[in-house]
Amino acid sequence: MVYIDSLKGVQTVSAWPLWTQPAPPPPVHPPFKIRECGDKGLGMFALRRIPRGDVIVSQRPLLFSHPCLHVHADQTVSAFYESALAGLSSDTQSAFNSLRNAQLETEDVSRIRGIVLTNALGTQLPPPHDPTANYNAVFTSLCRANHDCSPNAHYSFSAETFTGRLTALRAIQAGEEITIGYTDIEFPRAQRRQVLATKFNFDCGCETCCLPPKKASESDTRRAAIAAFLIRLNELNADIAEEAEPLFPEGATLARASELLRWAEGERLVEAAYKLTMTAVGLALKEHNMSEAIRLTLRAINYLRAEEGNDSPHFAWFAREAGLSPEQMATKLDSSDEEMMGPNLNA
Ligand SMILES: C[S@@+](CC[C@H](N)C(=O)[O-])C[C@H]1O[C@@H](n2cnc3c(N)ncnc32)[C@H](O)[C@@H]1O
Structure with a gap:
């Protein structure tokens, strides 16, 4: 090295x-x-x-x-x-x-x-x-x-x-x-493909880039809305202290965040789905919807382990709080009701 x-x-x-x-x-x-x-x-x-x-x-x-x-x-x-x-x-x-x-x-x-x-x-x-x-x-x-x-x-x-x-x-x-x-x-799609062609010198032929026109246009609408929401969320929270309450984009509601989350899951955008789940938890708390906040928190833990890995110290902490080992927690999350835990996003 x-x-x-x-x-x-x-x-x-x-x-x-x-x-x-x-x-x-x-x-x-x-x-x-x-x-x-x-x-x-x-x-x-x-x-x-x-x-x-x-x-x-x-x-x-x-x-x-x-x-x-x-x-x-x-x-x-x-x-x-x-x-x-x-x-x-x-x-x-x-x-x-x-x-x-x-x-x-x-x-x-x-x-x-x-x-x-x-x-x-x-x-x-x-x-x-x-x-x-x-x-x-x-x-x-x-x-x-x-x-x-x-x-x-x-x-x-x-x-x-x-x-x-x-x-x-x-x-x-x-x-x-x-x-x-x-x-x-x-x-x-057009924006993604332009960056990939310019920076990496290839035309992306992945499944999403090859969707038929109607489905491609639906995918673009959903991704553009997700991107706009996440960019605004980042801008608002860029300089706030770690322990401060998160700030939400103007007019954001639990219903809107949940819709964007469904779209992200449909598009198989796991990293965006994780951020949107965390935001939806915050909005559920703001709207005093405790049952939804708990349901979404479990979903967020499932996404957290996808990004940080099953050996993540954060995931181990959540498992300990639930009285489980990380392996038991992972099995429980995988085998639980899809509606409760978020889709497995398998093909
Ligand atoms: C980091 S390398 C990936 C590994 C590479 N395929 C190899 O043979 O070592 C990045 C390059 O792989 C190719 N590549 C990666 N993803 C591609 C894709 N979805 N379609 C076409 N070419 C791709 C492009 O040439 C890109 O610049």
């Missing part, structure tokens, strides 16, 4: 105590294999059924870099990457070089830089660094996950253990491709 920014950056990162700690162990029997899948190149496919919330893969980055490199005036960004990579072990170099480069090679974008641009996922640094600053990380198998506009896996990065991982957002069936979202999947 190498950190590319400046000499000072390399020194800071080399001194991190976490390098003396082993990385969290990945699943003992990886539940996926990487294989060719047509025009997309390689992809990740489930070897067996992967339950919601299970960790699919967990690994430290192969390469980690600041998105704005401080290079000398007489050096290009591409040359900087070349010299940094040359300092790595030959195994790491060949793992890096085997990754896909979907960028057109130009004077500015060498093959190595193209690999970073094609594969980079967002990471943050551990304290005392700014937790909101985003860095680029490139991983070996984790970067083989292709994009889908209704993905079944969630990428997250732990700054504390410096590990990236994928968890199953819903149960993934054996043979199914494991996918993540490269862009804001709540946006309508």
Whole structure:
């Protein structure tokens, strides 16, 4: 692993105590294999059924870099990457070089830089660094996950253990491709496709992008409404204290949040469904509808474990409060009445 920014950056990162700690162990029997899948190149496919919330893969980055490199005036960004990579072990170099480069090679974008641009996922640094600053990380198998506009896996990065991982957002069936979202999947089709074409150089042919015109237009209307609501929610709550009451968009009601939640579930937008469920809990409390608040809280816990994983400390806390182990809680949530717990979002 190498950190590319400046000499000072390399020194800071080399001194991190976490390098003396082993990385969290990945699943003992990886539940996926990487294989060719047509025009997309390689992809990740489930070897067996992967339950919601299970960790699919967990690994430290192969390469980690600041998105704005401080290079000398007489050096290009591409040359900087070349010299940094040359300092790595030959195994790491060949793992890096085997990754896909979907960028057109130009004077500015060498093959190595193209690999970073094609594969980079967002990471943050551990304290005392700014937790909101985003860095680029490139991983070996984790970067083989292709994009889908209704993905079944969630990428997250732990700054504390410096590990990236994928968890199953819903149960993934054996043979199914494991996918993540490269862009804001709540946006309508044209906007998503434009970002994917410009940034990643491909035309998305996922199921949602290939819907017939009437269904595509319904999907766009629903996604645009979900996106507008979530953007406003983010804006309102960006600067409020953690313990403060959340603020809701103007005119938001439990009925409206529940409608958007149903749409998000219909669109298989699990991450949006989680945020909308949390918002609906807040609105149910505001409207003194306690039975709905409890029903929605259970639904939110089910979504939380999908994103944070079945080993999430938050999920373990909820399970403990219910007098259950996390495994018992997960089984109960999965087997409970769908209306109560939210659909399993299986095909
Ligand atoms: C991070 S890589 C994903 C793994 C890659 N398929 C490989 O062979 O290593 C990203 C690149 O994979 C391809 N890709 C990912 N998702 C795709 C999709 N839904 N349709 C077509 N190509 C896709 C694009 O070339 C994209 O720039």
